[in-house]
Amino acid sequence: MSDDALTRLDHHYQSMPPVAAMQLRIAGFDGDRLRLHAPLSAHVNDKGCAFGGSLGSMMTLASWGLVTLRIEAAGLDADVYVADSQVRYLAPLFADLDVTAEADADADWEAFIATLRQRGRARIGLRAWAGLPEGGVATEFTARYVAIVRDPGHAAA
Template identity: 70%
Template sequence: MPHSDALQRLLQHYRSMPPVAVMGLSIADYDGQRLQLHAPLARHVNDKGCAFGGSLASMMTLASWGLVSLQLDAADIDADVFVADSQVRYLAPLFGDLEVSASLAEGEDWADFIKTLRQRGRARTHLVARVPLADGRPATTFTARYVAIAK
């Protein structure tokens, strides 16, 4: 499977963080441009029986961070990745498992991001993440700016 070593390293990194380890997070798919994470609702349920908002925000933050990390891994760049700012919109309650998809925002380009990081030792890019409802409509959306700083 393509990317399997990088995905295994990413999953190990996620699991090395105590708050993330208890989330039951797994990598559902990665196609080189989009990272999908999964977590069971049972570990993220709130008092209303739907997904806890903080869990949704965390999963989208982790998916986006993971996508940037995978792109750096593919480019063989050792860098720290940080979320600089983000916005979350809660559009509808989610009564199913958390299925998160993260991708580069429209108008952004991985090649430019990598080139800037190599030249300046620092780069930023924008990502988007979504959690769909069972019918495909968005339950939650996330936009964020991530920064990478070469080590």
């Protein structure tokens, strides 16, 4: 994956005013996992820990970004939507928000891309989490994302 793809993703994130206000940045991408970071100071709640809505949003954005990067790497142009999601809050996070997203264990990127090419629409399951500085997980997220090719004639390419 090129640095250009990460730059485009970051510009897309920053073009959305609510996301720009989150002060998030891309912390890393290894082809399988996308990591985002945001300062606690922009997401602190009345208890002094990370706001639950911010954690849910960060995990939604990381998962969306991962799907977007994989589609772009396949040479496709598609809109990506979250179809459904579930968040579990396991422990308060009193540190910066560091979120990681990856495909579910039973997800298959090759099958997802093949279906997207063939049908112009595909779904894939993702999972994300916010880690605790001392180890462990503060918040878990599971979701299904849908991609729809913007130009169906381009899907067969």
